[in-house]
Amino acid sequence: MTPPLSPNPVAYRVADRLHTPAPWEVFGQRSRRYEVHFNGAVVEFLRGPLLVEGYGLRVFRLHEDKTGTGFQASTDSSEAGIILALAGAEAVAGHSTFPTKRIELPSSAATSPGLEILDSKLWDSPLPRLEEYVAALLAPFEPLTDALPSFGSVRATLSEISIANSAGFRSQYAETSMDLEVAVKAFGGPEGAPPGEYWVNGVERKADPARAGDQVPMWAQYARDARRAKAPPSGELPVVLPAVATSTILPGVVGFRFSGASRLRDIAPTPGSTIAAPAVTIQDDGRFPWGPNSTPWDDEGNPTGTRPLVRAGAAADLLYDVRHSGAFGVPPTGNGQRGLSFGRRDWLRFAHEPGIGPTTIVLEPGEGGSDAEVVEAAGDGIWVQQLGWASPDVLSGAFGGEIRIGYRIRHGKLAEPVRGGTVGGVVLGPAGTPTMLTNLALLGSTAALAENFSGPTILVKPLTVAGA
Amino acid sequence: MPDLRASENDLARILHRLERAASFADIMAESARGQSLRLDRRSTSPSSQPFFRGAAVRAWAGTRWVEAATTDLTAAGLDAAAESVERAVKASPARTPPPGPSSTTVAERMTDPPHPLSDLGMEGMIHLARDILGWASEVPTIKDTIVNMGWQDDERLYLNTAGARCYQRVTRARSSVVPLAIESGKVEFDFLGEGGLGGREQLDYLTEAKVKEVAESARELLTAGAPPTGTMTVLLDPGVAGIFAHESFGHGTEADQFVRDRSYLKPLLGQTVGPDFLTIVDNGAYPGGWGTIYFDDEGNPGQRTVLVDRGRFVGALHDRETATVLNARPTGNTRRADFVSRPFVRMTNTYVEPGDWKYEELVKEAKNGILLERATSGIEDPQGGQMQLKVKKGHVIQNGEQKGLVSSMALSGRVLDFLEAIRGVSSAKDFMIDPGTCGKGHSDTLPAGTGGAYLLSTAVVGPA
Numbered sequence: 001m002t003p004p005l006s007p008n009p010v011a012y013r014v015a016d017r018l019h020t021p022a023p024w025e026v027f028g029q030r031s032r033r034y035e036v037h038f039n040g041a042v043v044e045f046l047r048g049p050l051l052v053e054g055y056g057l058r059v060f061r062l063h064e065d066k067t068g069t070g071f072q073a074s075t076d077s078s079e080a081g082i083i084l085a086l087a088g089a090e091a092v093a094g095h096s097t098f099p100t101k102r103i104e105l106p107s108s109a110a111t112s113p114g115l116e117i118l119d120s121k122l123w124d125s126p127l128p129r130l131e132e133y134v135a136a137l138l139a140p141f142e143p144l145t146d147a148l149p150s151f152g153s154v155r156a157t158l159s160e161i162s163i164a165n166s167a168g169f170r171s172q173y174a175e176t177s178m179d180l181e182v183a184v185k186a187f188g189g190p191e192g193a194p195p196g197e198y199w200v201n202g203v204e205r206k207a208d209p210a211r212a213g214d215q216v217p218m219w220a221q222y223a224r225d226a227r228r229a230k231a232p233p234s235g236e237l238p239v240v241l242p243a244v245a246t247s248t249i250l251p252g253v254v255g256f257r258f259s260g261a262s263r264l265r266d267i268a269p270t271p272g273s274t275i276a277a278p279a280v281t282i283q284d285d286g287r288f289p290w291g292p293n294s295t296p297w298d299d300e301g302n303p304t305g306t307r308p309l310v311r312a313g314a315a316a317d318l319l320y321d322v323r324h325s326g327a328f329g330v331p332p333t334g335n336g337q338r339g340l341s342f343g344r345r346d347w348l349r350f351a352h353e354p355g356i357g358p359t360t361i362v363l364e365p366g367e368g369g370s371d372a373e374v375v376e377a378a379g380d381g382i383w384v385q386q387l388g389w390a391s392p393d394v395l396s397g398a399f400g401g402e403i404r405i406g407y408r409i410r411h412g413k414l415a416e417p418v419r420g421g422t423v424g425g426v427v428l429g430p431a432g433t434p435t436m437l438t439n440l441a442l443l444g445s446t447a448a449l450a451e452n453f454s455g456p457t458i459l460v461k462p463l464t465v466a467g468a
Numbered sequence: 469m470p471d472l473r474a475s476e477n478d479l480a481r482i483l484h485r486l487e488r489a490a491s492f493a494d495i496m497a498e499s500a501r502g503q504s505l506r507l508d509r510r511s512t513s514p515s516s517q518p519f520f521r522g523a524a525v526r527a528w529a530g531t532r533w534v535e536a537a538t539t540d541l542t543a544a545g546l547d548a549a550a551e552s553v554e555r556a557v558k559a560s561p562a563r564t565p566p567p568g569p570s571s572t573t574v575a576e577r578m579t580d581p582p583h584p585l586s587d588l589g590m591e592g593m594i595h596l597a598r599d600i601l602g603w604a605s606e607v608p609t610i611k612d613t614i615v616n617m618g619w620q621d622d623e624r625l626y627l628n629t630a631g632a633r634c635y636q637r638v639t640r641a642r643s644s645v646v647p648l649a650i651e652s653g654k655v656e657f658d659f660l661g662e663g664g665l666g667g668r669e670q671l672d673y674l675t676e677a678k679v680k681e682v683a684e685s686a687r688e689l690l691t692a693g694a695p696p697t698g699t700m701t702v703l704l705d706p707g708v709a710g711i712f713a714h715e716s717f718g719h720g721t722e723a724d725q726f727v728r729d730r731s732y733l734k735p736l737l738g739q740t741v742g743p744d745f746l747t748i749v750d751n752g753a754y755p756g757g758w759g760t761i762y763f764d765d766e767g768n769p770g771q772r773t774v775l776v777d778r779g780r781f782v783g784a785l786h787d788r789e790t791a792t793v794l795n796a797r798p799t800g801n802t803r804r805a806d807f808v809s810r811p812f813v814r815m816t817n818t819y820v821e822p823g824d825w826k827y828e829e830l831v832k833e834a835k836n837g838i839l840l841e842r843a844t845s846g847i848e849d850p851q852g853g854q855m856q857l858k859v860k861k862g863h864v865i866q867n868g869e870q871k872g873l874v875s876s877m878a879l880s881g882r883v884l885d886f887l888e889a890i891r892g893v894s895s896a897k898d899f900m901i902d903p904g905t906c907g908k909g910h911s912d913t914l915p916a917g918t919g920g921a922y923l924l925s926t927a928v929v930g931p932a
Contacts, residue, residue, distance in 0.1 A: 035810065039728055043532060049552055050537040050808045051545075052522070073518035075539035081519070088516045095590045097512045150730040150851070155911075181909050183730060185851060194732065197851035201910050226852065231928070234698045264510055265612055265648070267655050344910070348808070351518040388856035389847040391932075393876065395648065395655050400932025402856035402880040404849070420854060422697075422878040422930030430653030466697035466880075466930025 003123050006030070009162035009172050010077055014055050017082050020090070022166035023103050027299055027338065028055045029350040031159040034126040036134050039151050041141070043134070048127060053077065054350040056338065057085050060103045061093040067103055068096040069323065071353040099264070100326035106301040107167040115287055115296050117175045119206040126156050129207055130178075136209035137182070140216035146189060147220035150197070152182035156207060157347045163301045173296050177347075178207045184216075186223035196226030198386070198405060203344055203451055205290045222385060222405050229419035232403060232467035238381030238441070239423060239463040240374055240409065246363070247453035248390040249399050249436070251343050253427040254282060255358030256394035258309040258317070259335070260324025267395070269315035275428060276437035281364040282310040284319055285454075286334050288360035293337070293345060293452050299354045300336035307333050309361075310437075321356045335359065342391075343452040363455030366443025371457045374444045376412035378459050383407040383414060384423055392427060397435065400424020421467030425460075436460050472497050472521075472625040473635060475541050479627055482525060482550045487629045489554045490527035492566040494628035496765050497523040497541070498807040503590060504618025507597040509611070514590050517620055524807045525549045530562030537808045568788030568798065570630035571767030579639035581667030585619035588668060593617055596671065603676045604647040607683035609690060611650040617643035617671065624765070632767035640758065640915060641670040642903050647683040649690050656689035656875070658682050658842065658860060663903030664756045664917075688873050689861060695874040696864070697930045701837025702879060703830055707902045708859055709820050709893075709920030711846040714906070715855045716883040717748045717775045718818040718918075719848035721783070722801075723790035732853035732883070733781060741781045742887035745823045748776040750785055752800050752816035758903035759816040759917035766802040770816060773799045787813045805912040812908050817901055819919030823893030830892050830924045832868040838929055839863040839870060840879060843902070843918075853883050858932050878932035886925050894922035 011028030018024060034048030054075040061068040070093025074085040122129045133154055141148050155178065162172040180202050187195040198219045241249075262268035269275050276282075286304025288294050298304055300322050308316040320328070321336035337357030339346030346352060368374045375383065384406040392399035402422055408415040429435045444456035479495050486493035502517035522539040523546065534556035536549040588596075597615040604613040619641040626634040642663030649656045660682045662673050704712060717733070725731040733741075752761050752770025761770040766788055775783050786794070787802040790813060803814035831839070842860035849855060857879040864871045901919035 033808070037810065045533045045535070045810060046529075046556060047535045047537075047810060050524075050535075051549070052537075052539050052808060054518070054520075054539060056518075069513070072516050073520070075521050076519060085519065088519070092514045092516055092590070095512065095514045095594060099510050151724075151728045179911065181911075183728075183851065185730065194853070195851060197730075197849075199909075234930075265508075265650075267650060342910075351520060353515060388849065388854070388880075389845060389858075391845045391858060393844070395657055396876070397655075398876050398932060400858070400876070400878045400930060402847075402854060402878065404852075404854075419852075420880055420882070421928050422856075422880045422932065424878060424931040464694075464697060464931050466878075466928055468699070 003174055005160055005172050005174060009160055010053055010055050011162035011164040012170060014057065014077055014082055015164035017079060018086065020059060020086055023105050024059045025105055025165035025300065026055055026057050027350055028162040029159055031157055031347065032126065033155065033157045033347065034130055035153060035155040036130045037153040038134060040148060041138050052348060056350045056353065057089050058353065059089045059093050062101060063097060065101055066097040067100050068093040069098055070096060073351040098323055100323060102326035103322060104326065105165045105167040105322065106169045108169060115294065116290055117205055117294055119176045122156055122176050122207045123158050126158060130154050130156055132209045133207045133212050136212035140213040144220060147184060147186045147223055150183045150185040154207065155179040163297065165301060169301045171297060171301065175295065177203055177205055177292060179203050184219040184223045186220060186227055193227040196223045198222035198226065203292045205292060225417035226405050226419055229405065229417035231420040232382050232408065232418040232465050234467045235465060236462040237465045238378040238459060238461045240378050240381065240383045240457060240459050242385065242457045243448040243453060243455050244450040245384050245387060246455055246458060247450035248387060249392055249427060251358050251361040251453045253392045253394050253397050254309060254361055257428055258319060259356040260318055260320040260328060261356050263318055264324065264327065268318055271315055273315050273431060274313055275315050276310050276313045277440045278313040279366045279443055280310055280313050280437055280440055283308045283362050284358050285362050286359035288362065288454060291360040291452065293359040298334040298336040299338045299349065302332045302334045302336060304334035304359065319356050319358065321354055324356060358452065361453050365445050365447045365456040368442040368444045371444060374442055374457050374459050375409055375414055377442050378409045379412055381409045382418060382465060383409055397426045397428040399427055421465060423463055423465050425463045472499050472623050476625065478543050478546055479523065482546045483627055483629055485550050486527055486553060490529065490557045491563065492570060492629055493527040494626065495523055495525050496804060496807055497625045499623045500620060502618060502620030505590065505593045505597055507594065507601060507615045508613065509601065512594060522807045525553050527553045527557050528566035529557045529560035530564050531560060568792035570628055571632040572630050573763065573767050573769065574633045576635040577762035578637040579665050581639060583668035585641045585667045600645055600674060600679050603679040604683040607680060607687055609649040609651050609687045610647045610683045612648045614646040626763060626765060626767045628767060634763040634767045636762040638665060638761060640665055641667055643671050643674060645679055645682060647686040649686040651690050654690055656686055658685040658689060661903065664758045665760050666756055689875055692861065692873040692875040695862060695877040695929060695931055696838060699926065699928050701834045702925055702927045702929060703834050703837060703839045703865065704923045705841045706898050706900045706920050706922060707843040708840045708857060709923040710902055710918030711843040711857050713748050713820045713920055714815060714818045714916065714918045715846040715848045715857065718750065718815045720850050721775050721785050722813040723784040723786045723794055724813045725850045726784060727790050727793050731850045736781050739781055740779050741884060742776060742779045743890050744779045745893060746776055746779050746890055747821040749774050749821060750815050750818045754817040754901065757817035757901050757917040759915050761816060764800045764802040765804045765811045766798065768798045768800040771800045785813050785815065787811065803914055805914045809912050812912065814908065814914065815906060815916050817917030817919065819901060820893060820921065820923060822896040822899045822921045825892040825894045827894050827898060827922050830894055830922050831865055831870055833891060834865045834924055835868050837865045839865055840877060854880065855883050856880055876932050877929050879927045879929055881927040886927055889926035891924045898922055
């Protein structure tokens with residue numbers, strides 16, 4: 001259910017007071033944020049409402065065969081504040097150049113039936129809902145004698161987004177999101193080992209107390225296993241990655257390399273070229289149900305949708321925002337995004353100028369069956385549950401990180417836990433070179449959503465593991 | 469925009485109002501401005517920092533902190549925030565006093581660079597950036613270069629009900645150069661970057677020779693070998709040594725991790741953890757440091773805190789609450805990323821103090837191993853005592869000599885093992901502080917300096 005939205009949101013108010021030549025656009029945001037921070041089972045800090053109202057104003061100015069872009073964000077929507085922001089944007093536009101003469105802003109708001117991005121219970125009573133969520137999250141820990149949450153937080157953001165531009169586009173929508181962080185610690189026991197930890201960090205659209213504690217037993221087990229884990233072996237090994245691990249590797253590199261920004265640097269894949277194993281099909285889906293980056297319109301007002309990036313191993317389309325679509329004479333793809341970093345959006349989106357960004361990167365499931373069947377196909381290798389930080393390099397495509405918790409695979413079965421050492425490789429490289437995508441040997445049959453990635457458990461054969 | 473002191477009467481009135489409801493309250497108001505430039509072969513993208521202005525209003529509610537924040541600094545906006553805080557305080561039945569001592573510091577400090585970067589103006593920055601692009605482009609295979617530079621004034625006014633009043637304006641300047649070498653579908657890069665408190669002088673390192681050197685390095689990375697894998701002798705360059713200090717002893721000594729019983733270091737306080745030539749400090753008062761602050765967000769002065777003193781683990785970083793629990797003093801490390809972010813115990817400039825080795829001596833001492841250069845990222849593991857450091861490039865060390873170039877790597881290992889294996893740190897000649905960004909978890913990012921000199925130890929290395 002959509003909540004009643006302001007009849008005169010910040011973008012419209014600013015737009016009505018702008019006296020400047022077209023083209024221009026205003027992205028407005030009014031957000032309430034609430035946070036519950038806990039230390040063990042004790043709530044140590046209640047925050048909210050954190051009220052932020054701001055806007056990002058962008059003007060486009062043609063200089064010969066190029067376009068200057070001026071952007072200024074502000075939290076001051078008074079008459080004087082708007083004049084100041086406009087002066088700031090105009091001053092910047094005078095110095096800016098981008099290789100296009102064509103800036104086409106959206107002129108009408110498309111409808112967006114059925115896009116679910118708002119948790120109405122969270123919207124209506126945010127702090128009680130968060131407290132209920134935290135209580136439900138902590139409850140499964142109570143009977144455990146060897147595991148507890150050493151700390152954590154839930155942070156809910158309830159936003160009214162409004163967009164207006166000089167082409168007549170005006171639209172607004174509401175959305176919710178919730179960031180969750182929990183450090184689960186395993187301790188005690190006769191073995192005398194130091195404590196182990198599994199660190200959970202994610203973002204969702206909903207705060208559902210009924211599901212809050214579902215994964216606690218699994219998190220506690222990972223923390224227990226971390227206590228007895230040993231370093232993995234070194235070598236070129238088959239590596240199995242569940243969606244939660246792949247989400248830290250794939251979306252960043254794919255989202256950048258399959259974009260107009262890469263095309264501008266002549267480093268985007270050539271359409272039709274083989275860049276992955278034949279079973280690999282990847283798309284960007286801006287309307288993925290409950291996707292943290294799903295919105296009815298992108299942050300420039302263009303309708304979101306689905307874009308094929310890799311089709312049966314071959315490079316397909318690219319992602320564009322307004323400026324890059326102008327540079328290449330192609331339609332925008334609804335991928336103008338603000339404040340995107342490592343797949344997650346800054347909650348203060350208005351403060352960021354839009355650029356091209358992936359929404360939800362969807363790796364289509366394959367025919368590999370269940371996780372157990374994917375593990376069986378690996379034979380002798382490693383299951384990597386969590387990396388320290390894969391931090392993929394979007395330019396070279398290289399990624400890698402420390403194994404925080406994983407499992408040895410022996411004779412097609414999960415065996416003892418492993419931890420420490422590194423696993424790494426290249427997501428996407430020059431034609432003919434082995435990469436994670438070309439070495440993708442098997443895709444499981446069931447997809448899971450992990451932040452801005454949806455995909456199955458995969459087997460990559462091989463990746464480089466540095467261990468004992 | 470008027471400076472924050474113009475709103476001081478309204479802020480003080482709110483504090484006075486909260487004084488009646490809570491045993492302690494404070495306000496941190498913030499206003500930021502600045503300019504930055506991003507230039508590459510195809511585009512010139514100057515930008516203004518957001519006009520971002522607001523205040524966080526916090527009170528002690530007997531058993532916990534409660535807080536509201538607003539971008540509306542009018543009397544009505546501040547009253548609404550205060551009302552939310554009052555409601556939350558009333559909902560808590562306990563009336564115990566707040567933890568630890570409340571700051572009573574009254575002072576004003578401002579960065580006053582002799583040549584502010586703002587004086588250079590956008591045209592001056594574009595002119596310099598085009599020169600840099602031109603120098604880099606003279607190197608074969610460099611198809612593009614991304615040049616970033618900019619400055620920011622971060623103005624903060626802290627007031628509390630104990631009488632503290634701290635006004636500061638911190639001016640930071642920063643730049644980076646990233647030449648992109650592209651050949652046969654392969655993309656590689658190297659980078660230069662510096663930053664700190666101050667102005668134009670922060671860009672003085674951007675000479676033609678330095679830019680061409682880093683462009684050459686990017687070109688060479690196109691044909692660099694894969695790094696060796698496994699446990700080996702590692703020589704960290706000063707930037708990588710800084711990330712080591714930050715990820716191992718920085719995050720591990722943030723005392724909120726002690727209170728949560730989440731730091732592997734907690735039981736080691738007072739013990740010897742490394743060689744007697746190893747000293748690690750956090751220093752919020754480091755002159756010109758990227759992470760330098762005049763006051764923290766509880767009104768305590770930025771200061772130097774020794775964490776490891778000649779091999780012995782002696783100190784931690786505290787806010788008022790952790791200092792109370794652990795019988796210590798606040799160390800000026802309570803920082804908010806901005807006025808909508810919560811205060812936490814955070815680092816400022818964390819570094820390994822220089823030793824007395826020469827670089828050449830460390831290479832000889834290493835005999836066979838790997839030199840890790842150009843830190844790109846790191847991540848802590850306060851509970852497990854591991855660390856991950858990533859670098860853009862390195863050189864193989866063979867028979868005590870620096871040899872072939874290898875591409876990006878990750879270092880992994882148990883911090884205590886790494887400390888025990890440290891064999892030397894180079895002298896002050898090599899010391900530097902890099903401008904970094906630090907998160908608490910994956911959020912609340914703020915400027916943090918990391919530094920050191922060359923450092924020799926042993927760790928697991930793999931590709932990344």
